Amino acid sequence: xxxxxxxxxxxxxxxxxxxxxxxxxxxxxxxxxxxxxxxxxxxxxxxxxxxxxxxxxxxxxxxxxxxxxxxxxxxxxxxxxxxxxxxxxxxxxxxxxxxxxxxxxxxxxxxxxxxxxxxxxxxxxxxxxxxxxxxxxxxxxxxxxxxxxxxxxxxxxxxxxxxxxxxxxxxxxxxxxxxxxxxxxxxxxxxxxxxxxxxxxxxxxxxxxxxxxxxxxxxxxxxxxxxxxxxxxx
Amino acid sequence: xxxxxxxxxxxxxxxxxxxxxxxxxxxxxxxxxxxxxxxxxxxxxxxxxxxxxxxxxxxxxxxxxxxxxxxxxxxxxxxxxxxxxxxxxxxxxxxxxxxxxxxxxxxxxxxxxxxxxxxxxxxxxxxxxxxxxxxxxxxxxxxxxxxxxxxxxxxxxxxxxxxxxxxxxxxxxxxxxxxxxxxxxxxxxxxxxxxxxxxxxxxxxxxxxxxxxxxxxxxxxxxxxxxxxxxxxx
Numbered sequence: 001x002x003x004x005x006x007x008x009x010x011x012x013x014x015x016x017x018x019x020x021x022x023x024x025x026x027x028x029x030x031x032x033x034x035x036x037x038x039x040x041x042x043x044x045x046x047x048x049x050x051x052x053x054x055x056x057x058x059x060x061x062x063x064x065x066x067x068x069x070x071x072x073x074x075x076x077x078x079x080x081x082x083x084x085x086x087x088x089x090x091x092x093x094x095x096x097x098x099x100x101x102x103x104x105x106x107x108x109x110x111x112x113x114x115x116x117x118x119x120x121x122x123x124x125x126x127x128x129x130x131x132x133x134x135x136x137x138x139x140x141x142x143x144x145x146x147x148x149x150x151x152x153x154x155x156x157x158x159x160x161x162x163x164x165x166x167x168x169x170x171x172x173x174x175x176x177x178x179x180x181x182x183x184x185x186x187x188x189x190x191x192x193x194x195x196x197x198x199x200x201x202x203x204x205x206x207x208x209x210x211x212x213x214x215x216x217x218x219x220x221x222x223x224x225x226x227x228x229x230x231x232x233x234x
Numbered sequence: 235x236x237x238x239x240x241x242x243x244x245x246x247x248x249x250x251x252x253x254x255x256x257x258x259x260x261x262x263x264x265x266x267x268x269x270x271x272x273x274x275x276x277x278x279x280x281x282x283x284x285x286x287x288x289x290x291x292x293x294x295x296x297x298x299x300x301x302x303x304x305x306x307x308x309x310x311x312x313x314x315x316x317x318x319x320x321x322x323x324x325x326x327x328x329x330x331x332x333x334x335x336x337x338x339x340x341x342x343x344x345x346x347x348x349x350x351x352x353x354x355x356x357x358x359x360x361x362x363x364x365x366x367x368x369x370x371x372x373x374x375x376x377x378x379x380x381x382x383x384x385x386x387x388x389x390x391x392x393x394x395x396x397x398x399x400x401x402x403x404x405x406x407x408x409x410x411x412x413x414x415x416x417x418x419x420x421x422x423x424x425x426x427x428x429x430x431x432x433x434x435x436x437x438x439x440x441x442x443x444x445x446x447x448x449x450x451x452x453x454x455x456x457x458x459x460x461x462x463x464x465x466x467x468x
Binding site for chain 1: 307350352382388
């Protein structure tokens, strides 16, 4: 009876599709959305990224939560969209704000993923799609900025016969703020991959690792994953 | 010297990416854009459509014009996005405005294609992307409506470091209006495929064939492709 009530309550909540890369931000988002809405599907994308291992992390969490998970193979776009995250050039080391970080941008990657998520939401009858853009992304990734989210949201709202809402609940938070949401939800951060170089052991030097190391330091908890170096450069 | 001038003039025009399906609208758009801008790339999409033959038609025209052409394989989205254009159900017969035509909608297909085109434009340094939405589409395809084009255009404008403009020059025209642009440009309409059923011979009965037959009738020219039936139902 209790379980039945729980099920009914879940069904009353809005149906949501979540985009999960397997990094700490989107995995936290998954647990957060799973609490406040009815997550009926999760999408992950293989766009030829070097850090493909993250997809297994995404799978780990969707399995744990019992949510349908689809990995969309967009690796054919690798040659179309130039970026150090997918190509032969090296991922730059250092802080996110540095100019050279711009080469980690995969042009329009988020709009591509969100437009597929919106199509999927339309097919499944979901009312919402959620993704994990956060404030640390703003300075270099144009498709993580609040004004971009707003404009794209306006288009997604009218892309189908019934309205679909785009939300990015972490868009004003930094990684430390995200951890503060994830910790009480019991997110297992040992099963997340944030490093752009995507090895079994995080490099600790790319912008993404640096930001993560800073965030764990800020909340005073040791990051449970293994690093080649834990030194914060800046 | 004359050729040199022509080349210089072309380079002064804005660099444009055009989405071409291989149907009469987008092929006309290609020739139109090739005249007024510098088309540096054409994208076509394989999204599991039954009328895949259209892609060969797109190739015919890009070859003829000497423009780089890429066919993007999105067939993995076939199961994600429900539609009679890609699935097992039959393409409905009759006029576009009929309610059953709604099942020919591939949810959010245009946003997906346009977001990839915008990413490609960003990678190639193009200032514009163009697609062939026209007024006949409005009543059933949400992602062909002028308000959708406007909203998505606002998002695409800020999706990258430099602005990218989305244009749909035929959005207020019907198919007859499009033919009136294409005829003086010498477009070879025998090399276009419009039928949703996608056989070597057009069915003549789907909404797309019906609209095409009406348009040729309206301008008083015989459609050069072969049909199983040329009867206009409505």
